[in-house]
Amino acid sequence: PDMDLDGMNLTLTHDFPMEWTVDALDDYTWNVTPPMDFFGEIMVNVTATDGMGGTDYHVFTFDVTGKNDVPMIDYIMVDDVEIVPEMMNITTEVDEFGNATAWMNETMVILELDEDGMLMFMVGASDKEMDELTYTFEMMEPLDDYAVTVDEMVNETNVTVPIPTNFTITPGMDTYGDFWGMMTVEDEDPYMIYLYIQIAAMNDDPMIDSVAVDVETQVVGSTFVLTGAGSDIDMDELNYTWKMGDDILGYGMELSYVPTTVGEMTLTLVVSDGTVMVMEDINITARKSAA
Numbered sequence: 376p377d378m379d380l381d382g383m384n385l386t387l388t389h390d391f392p393m394e395w396t397v398d399a400l401d402d403y404t405w406n407v408t409p410p411m412d413f414f415g416e417i418m419v420n421v422t423a424t425d426g427m428g429g430t431d432y433h434v435f436t437f438d439v440t441g442k443n444d445v446p447m448i449d450y451i452m453v454d455d456v457e458i459v460p461e462m463m464n465i466t467t468e469v470d471e472f473g474n475a476t477a478w479m480n481e482t483m484v485i486l487e488l489d490e491d492g493m494l495m496f497m498v499g500a501s502d503k504e505m506d507e508l509t510y511t512f513e514m515m516e517p518l519d520d521y522a523v524t525v526d527e528m529v530n531e532t533n534v535t536v537p538i539p540t541n542f543t544i545t546p547g548m549d550t551y552g553d554f555w556g557m558m559t560v561e562d563e564d565p566y567m568i569y570l571y572i573q574i575a576a577m578n579d580d581p582m583i584d585s586v587a588v589d590v591e592t593q594v595v596g597s598t599f600v601l602t603g604a605g606s607d608i609d610m611d612e613l614n615y616t617w618k619m620g621d622d623i624l625g626y627g628m629e630l631s632y633v634p635t636t637v638g639e640m641t642l643t644l645v646v647s648d649g650t651v652m653v654m655e656d657i658n659i660t661a662r663k664s665a666a
């Protein structure tokens with residue numbers, strides 16, 4: 376009612392805490408909003424006065440039901456450098472003209488490592504209710520071969536510090552390219568960010584698979600043929616060079632050679648991918664002609 380039994384107009388006041396938002400819709404109706412993350416009971420005195428010394432009050436109990444706050448991933452730390460997740464737009468597909476045809480616009484971090492290396496990073500997350508958190512990493516685009524190890528370190532001296540968790544990702548040998556992973560931290564509700572993992576291609580040494588000679592007996596003054604074969608996992612074009620000591624005898628996978636003196640000699644096949652050279656020796660013994 377807006378007046379007492381004597382017909383006197385009433386004025387209502389309250390003692391809500393200052394951090395509560397109280398909007399008066401009229402003299403006798405309030406819209407009340409609790410502060411962020413508040414839950415539990417609160418007792419509030421509402422007092423009515425008639426301006427003539429008459430007063431009365433009533434204690435109201437408000438019970439605010441709590442709800443779970445989603446945890447947050449605060450940072451990804453690599454080599455003591457904190458990387459804060461942020462909204463990014465990454466092109467995932469292009470057409471033949473280099474125009475973007477697909478992309479991802481998500482909260483993410485970019486992580487980089489070299490081919491045949493491993494990526495160690497720490498995940499720092501926090502939760503307002505201090506709930507126990509679980510961490511999950513998964514590849515969205517499976518690598519041919521990879522391993523993930525986790526080392527949880529719980530800070531028990533200061534629970535306001537995000538609980539750091541270490542992850543190590545070890546891609547399979549000779550894996551390179553761009554891959555997508557997802558990092559999830561959850562209490563009863565999950566929070567997820569994308570990990571854009573860029574594995575830089577590194578040059579692999581070429582290999583000499585075989586070096587062979589076409590005849591068992593090499594004769595002075597007669598031609599024999601040496602054949603070499605190599606391979607490169609990076610599919611680089613290989614160059615073949617045949618040498619004796621510091622002298623270059625020829626180029627290519629095959630070498631036709633005519634010994635001019637009797638005795639043992641060592642020929643060397645050098646295979647290069649343009650960056651790295653590998654070598655293999657073959658020993659030849661030249662004999663006099665039977666004629």
